[in-house]
Amino acid sequence: MPIAKIESLDHEGHGVAHVDGKTIFIDGALTGETIEYSSYRKKPSFENAQSIRVLKASSQRVNPKCQHFGVCGGCSMQHLEPSAQVAAKQRVLEDNLRHIGKVKAERILPAIYGPSWGYRHRARLSARMVEKKGGMLVGFHEKRSSFIADMTKCEILPPHVSALLVPLRGLIASLSISRRMPQIELAVGDNVTALVLRNMDPITEEDEQKLAEFAAAHSKPHPIQFWLQPKGPDTVFPLVPADAPRLTYSMPEFAIEMPYKPTEFTQVNPQINQVMVRRAIDLLDPQPGESIADMFCGLGNFTLPIARRGAQVLGMEGSKQLCERAVENATHNGLQDKTKFTEANLFEMTEEGFAGLGDFDRMLIDPPRDGAMELVKSIGLALKRRPDALKRIVYVSCNPATLARDASVLVNVHGYKLKAAGIINMFPHTAHVESIAWFERDPHFVPKAPEAEDETSNEATE
Structure with a gap:
């Protein structure tokens, strides 16, 4: 060996x-x-x-806490002490900024971290009948495999959800669609746990009765509500019990409650989300009466707290469904007069398109893993038209490589300083790195020669 x-x-x-x-x-x-x-x-x-x-x-x-470590494909860093995990992720962020973006933060922010176990309030579990392993399996995939791990508990799921893994095996095995229900999507809200069954065939009345009995039997300490999803995510609907509490999460610091459907994007770690939003708002420092853009706004996770500070906020998002949810959430929280939401493909934003949105004092960007290259490139015309526009940008990232690439454009092309950056440990025990960066416009910026810009741009996209 x-x-x-x-x-x-x-x-x-x-x-x-x-x-x-x-x-x-x-x-x-x-x-x-x-x-x-x-x-x-x-x-x-x-x-x-x-x-x-x-x-x-x-x-x-350290000794991994989970008995399925090494077999289950999740939580690949359980053998590393938690504070060392955070330090390793910080190095990943700094290395990406240096090597890909050719930039360096003036200050490293304290890492945002929280509980290491029971944190995952969103998950997608697979379900499959496997006779060789004793019947129905419910859980995550095995490491480097399409097989489902034979799991009896999961340490990163909330304890009441982990306790459902074995009972769910028996429930699903008893349904008429047991071989036509490959997935369960989980969403844990403040007052209810939603389980979305991906039913590829219609269920029977007997199935519905079994689901109702299961929900009633496992209603403590958190009520369970089953949803069905016969086709795409927009086809989901609640089934039993019909009178379950509404699925919501709250941000008490900003007096905000956010209703959502279980298939709509929300952060997996609600405790970290609370701290992340607070950090983002503190860095952005929105002022009453300012005009602020929230790009990739989703259902308003940052938009509404910004508006609560008295600013006028334009939220832009590529999903029509999330835009509609954001409008509903703004109204639900009495912030409809401070917010406006627009559906737009931000991956195809142009300078003319961005300039046409109006003048913004500050901007928050929270893109998916692909980053926001076209968006950050598009702000040039707006900056030329109004030199004091977008004086501050806060960028929340779930991919340090694309953050570094976009930071290169903001710093080396548009004249921002990277004032601070730090990690958000949204997914403990995994290698997934989320981060936040604060950019401030440099009034003394002198653009580099075109050759240097091209070289930086090429390297940043490799």
Whole structure:
């Protein structure tokens, strides 16, 4: 069995070693460790491998809490002490900013982190009848596999949801559509837990009765409501019990309650979301009467807290359904006069299109993993027309590579300073890195020569 000395962790949390001139990425290995490994993928310049035995352990190694660690495909960093996980993610962010964006934050923000267990209030569970494993399985996929892990509990789900995994096996196995119901989507709100069954065939009256009995039997400490999804996400509807509380999450600091459907995007970690919104608002520092843009606004997670500070906010989002939900949420919270929501494809934004939206004092950007390249490129004309426009931009990111790429445009093309950046540990025990960055317009900025801009742009998109 080959042996390797682990030199560092990569951006996905794999141990990195070099053996005979080849880079080896090793699952389950930590910096400073000496391990035996077995390769499962070999390429001319690198290999992917699995740690087989730890010969010399890191002082930061801990015993994984979950009994399914190593089999289930989630939570790949449970063997690393939680504070070390945060530090590793911070290094990923700084490395991406430096190598991809050619930028450096003037200040590193304290990491946003919270409970490491029971935090996941959104999840998508798979369901499948597997006779060789004793019947119906409900859970996440196995590591590097399409098979479903044989799970009896999950440490990152809220305890009352984890306790449902085994009972759900029996329930689904008893339904007439047990082989035609491949997925359960979970959404835990303040007052109810919604379970969305992806029913590829209609259910029977007997099925509905079984669902009602299950919901009644497991109504403590959190009521359960079953929803059905016969086709796409927009076809979901609540089934039983019909009188369950409305699915909502709240942000008490801003006196805001957000109703939503279980298939609509919300953050998986509500406690971290509270702190993240507070951090974003503090950095953006919206003032009464200012005009502020909230790009990729979703159902208004940042829009409404900004409006609560007295600013006028335009929220833009590519999903018509989320725009409609945002309008409803603004009205629900009495902020309809402070907000406006517009459906738009922000991945195709142009300079003329952005300038046509009007003048903005500040902007918040919260894009998906693809980032916001066309949007950040499009602000140039607005800045030329009004030099004091967009004096501050706060960027919330779920992909440090695209944040770094977009930061390069903001800093090197548009003349912003990267005042501060830091991570948001939205997904403990995973390698997923969320972050937040604060950009301030530099009044003394001198544009680089075109050749230098092109070179930076090319490298940032590699």
